[in-house]
Amino acid sequence: MENKAAAAVAVVPEALSLDAWGLTPPVLVALLVVAFVTGALLARFFGRPSAPPASSVPSSATPKDAKSKKAAEDESEDEDSESEDDSEDDEEDDDEDEDDEDDDGEEHKMVLCVRTDLKMQRGKVAAQCGHAVLGAYREARRRGRSGKEDQEVCREALRQWSRQGQAKIALAIPDEATMMDLEAKARARKLPTYIVADAGRTQIAAGSLTVLAIGPGPKSKLDEVTGHLKLF
Numbered sequence: 001m002e003n004k005a006a007a008a009v010a011v012v013p014e015a016l017s018l019d020a021w022g023l024t025p026p027v028l029v030a031l032l033v034v035a036f037v038t039g040a041l042l043a044r045f046f047g048r049p050s051a052p053p054a055s056s057v058p059s060s061a062t063p064k065d066a067k068s069k070k071a072a073e074d075e076s077e078d079e080d081s082e083s084e085d086d087s088e089d090d091e092e093d094d095d096e097d098e099d100d101e102d103d104d105g106e107e108h109k110m111v112l113c114v115r116t117d118l119k120m121q122r123g124k125v126a127a128q129c130g131h132a133v134l135g136a137y138r139e140a141r142r143r144g145r146s147g148k149e150d151q152e153v154c155r156e157a158l159r160q161w162s163r164q165g166q167a168k169i170a171l172a173i174p175d176e177a178t179m180m181d182l183e184a185k186a187r188a189r190k191l192p193t194y195i196v197a198d199a200g201r202t203q204i205a206a207g208s209l210t211v212l213a214i215g216p217g218p219k220s221k222l223d224e225v226t227g228h229l230k231l232f
Helices: 002-016 024-047 065-097 124-143 153-161 176-188 217-224
Strands: 108-115 168-173 195-196 209-216
Touching: 108 124, 108 153, 108 176, 108 217, 124 153, 124 168, 124 195, 124 209, 153 209, 168 176, 176 195, 176 209, 176 217, 209 217
Parallel strands: 108 168
Antiparallel strands: 108 209, 195 209
């Protein structure tokens, strides 16, 4: 019995030794490194806070909601652009109010020279005249800010015309050659001009020159160019 007990006691230390399990120092170091790295990765994974939403649009939002949000942003940008234009117009209105005492009393107007050879229907003529008025107005404003020698003349003509009710007269011209001749005469007198070139979607060919707008400017100066024409 004593011999068996002694043998058992001798086996236990041998079983607990590292060599018995094949754990040499290099192997033991490798196991410790693996355990450390594994523990660090687990701690990082389970301890990491949840990521914030990737988009400002809620996950429950439908594509329609996202489009509505985009449309609202676009509308806001358009309103900002319109506000800038309104501010410029307000500044011009202030200038007009300050210059009321300088009104020379001469009538100012804009004339619209409409080609009759194109046989445009009334609705078409109305649309083309609308384009011409807007184009001439923008041209007058542009020249009023150009810094050139006729800048103040254009600004004053625009102010006078705006105060007097923006008179517009439609006149008939027979063809394109007459239109170009009238434009040349108007330019020689430093009057704003604008010619409408039709897009060709209805009635007439694309690129057709439909209406010539002259002015706004003093009636006496415009009559030098178009005073001989008949009403459309």
